[in-house]
Amino acid sequence: MDKRFWVLLGLFLLMTAAGLLLGEARFVFANASLICLSCIGIQ
Amino acid sequence: MAFFARFTDALARLRRAPVQLTSTLLWNSYFLAPWLKNVPCPGFNCYSCPLAITACPIGTLQHFIIIRRVPLYLLGVLGLIGTLFGRTACGWTCPFGFLQDLLYKVPLPKWRVSNRWAPARYVIFALLVVIIPFIALEPWFCKLCPAGALEAGLPMIALQADLRELTGLLFAVKMVILALFLLWMMVTSRPFCRFVCPLGTIYGPFNRLSGMRLHFEESRCQHCDLCRHVCPTGLYPPEEIDTAGCIRCMECLKACPHGALQSCATGTSCTERSHA
Ligand code: SF4
Ligand code: SF4
Numbered sequence: 452m453d454k455r456f457w458v459l460l461g462l463f464l465l466m467t468a469a470g471l472l473l474g475e476a477r478f479v480f481a482n483a484s485l486i487c488l489s490c491i492g493i494q
Numbered sequence: 495m496a497f498f499a500r501f502t503d504a505l506a507r508l509r510r511a512p513v514q515l516t517s518t519l520l521w522n523s524y525f526l527a528p529w530l531k532n533v534p535c536p537g538f539n540c541y542s543c544p545l546a547i548t549a550c551p552i553g554t555l556q557h558f559i560i561i562r563r564v565p566l567y568l569l570g571v572l573g574l575i576g577t578l579f580g581r582t583a584c585g586w587t588c589p590f591g592f593l594q595d596l597l598y599k600v601p602l603p604k605w606r607v608s609n610r611w612a613p614a615r616y617v618i619f620a621l622l623v624v625i626i627p628f629i630a631l632e633p634w635f636c637k638l639c640p641a642g643a644l645e646a647g648l649p650m651i652a653l654q655a656d657l658r659e660l661t662g663l664l665f666a667v668k669m670v671i672l673a674l675f676l677l678w679m680m681v682t683s684r685p686f687c688r689f690v691c692p693l694g695t696i697y698g699p700f701n702r703l704s705g706m707r708l709h710f711e712e713s714r715c716q717h718c719d720l721c722r723h724v725c726p727t728g729l730y731p732p733e734e735i736d737t738a739g740c741i742r743c744m745e746c747l748k749a750c751p752h753g754a755l756q757s758c759a760t761g762t763s764c765t766e767r768s769h770a
Contacts, residue, residue, distance in 0.1 A: 453760040456704070459573065467571055467573075476562075479554050483546075483553070484531050486541040490542035492647045
């Protein structure tokens with residue numbers, strides 16, 4: 452078994468869980484739901 | 495780990511285009527699940543596309559840099575995808591990768607570009623995704639992004655007349671960048687993935703660490719070079735399979751008549767593909 456794989460898996464699972472607990476999914480949703488003028492090429 | 499061996503082997507037996515088409519439709523089926531915009535897309539897909547169902551990871555990353563927050567959730571999800579599958583999303587589910595594969599089929603004289611320019615994508619990532627947005631507080635990769643121009647700029651301008659009046663120099667620059675990339679994609683295989691894509695830049699290093707692995711078995715190689723001719727990223731698979739530039743499309747595994755290129759999983763022996 453590759454130890455590095457399990458360490459990375461654990462680390463990224465923790466990061467995801469911590470981010471979710473801190474409510475980051477709401478920031479992601481809010482940003483992705485706006486019409487991004489930069490994406491369109493305005494400004 | 496048996497899962498990865500089985501998954502990789504099953505993937506290697508599939509045709510890629512139908513999987514790419516299905517994922518492209520899935521990531522752009524807003525009417526199915528509009529609430530999924532809190533999930534980062536595994537591929538490169540503009541979230542301002544009127545049909546996009548998920549969040550563009552690169553746009554999201556710049557947004558967090560601008561609001562001065564560490565994007566734990568976003569980096570966690572990208573890290574999980576990378577740790578499990580490496581750059582497989584590039585070869586199999588990325589809509590912009592699929593577009594490049596399609597455009598390269600246009601019968602035009604081809605222009606092979608050396609991979610020695612591939613490190614340009616690290617510079618682009620550092621400057622346009624991290625440093626400039628941090629200083630300027632604006633998402634400068636998005637402002638120049640050809641995927642945004644194609645998936646959001648053109649449809650939004652077509653759909654909303656009032657937006658048309660707001661277009662100016664930036665829109666013109668964006669259109670020129672898009673046109674140049676579309677032309678380049680017709681003559682060079684996967685140029686955006688190889689030299690520009692910030693998402694591929696994030697996934698790349700995971701190829702050497704992920705659960706899923708691809709492997710070259712030297713004792714089986716007959717040096718026929720068949721694999722070299724099918725690699726969409728211009729790699730020489732016996733030396734470069736599973737390096738950061740490999741999008742794990744598995745075209746080389748399918749092309750090798752001697753089973754020298756194999757799918758495997760971390761910590762296990764590799765599975766030779768059957769060529770029956
Ligand atoms: S080395 Fe093989 S799996 Fe990797 S990109 Fe090239 S053809 Fe695809
Ligand atoms: S196709 Fe297979 S046998 Fe031929 S050069 Fe490539 S790896 Fe070696």
